[in-house]
Amino acid sequence: xxxxxxxxxxxxxxxxxxxxxxxxxxxxxxxxxxxxxxxxxxxxxxxxxxxxxxxxxxxxxxxxxxxxxxxxxxxxxxxxxxxxxxxxxxxxxxxxxxxxxxxxxxxxxxxxxxxxxxxxxx
Numbered sequence: 789x790x791x792x793x794x795x796x797x798x799x800x801x802x803x804x805x806x807x808x809x810x811x812x813x814x815x816x817x818x819x820x821x822x823x824x825x826x827x828x829x830x831x832x833x834x835x836x837x838x839x840x841x842x843x844x845x846x847x848x849x850x851x852x853x854x855x856x857x858x859x860x861x862x863x864x865x866x867x868x869x870x871x872x873x874x875x876x877x878x879x880x881x882x883x884x885x886x887x888x889x890x891x892x893x894x895x896x897x898x899x900x901x902x903x904x905x906x907x908x909x910x
Contacts, residue, residue, distance in 0.1 A: 800834060801837065803818040804856045811848075
């Protein structure tokens with residue numbers, strides 16, 4: 789993906805990744821509780837995502853059904869890589885060190901990281 793997805797657009801993408809295809813009204817229902825957006829706001833975001841070619845739509849009678857064209861895992865991989873490249877010189881260790889220094893890692897996070905590292909060493 790070449791264009792960045794904004795935080796607002798990401799909320800719409802999460803709804804579509806969770807359950808697609810969806811109408812604009814269905815997307816609005818899913819983001820209403822956390823965002824409080826009107827249907828028009830959701831339609832604007834859907835239009836932006838269409839222009840970025842990260843979602844597609846097919847007409848179903850008088851409505852459109854929207855679906856993601858970008859896999860969530862691929863998106864997360866790309867965003868993670870950009871974050872690590874931009875802020876930590878392409879290295880993951882400084883990211884983990886930063887999170888640890890800021891007390892951002894729970895005991896469960898640490899246990900999971902330890903298990904991942906152990907699995908990688910084998």
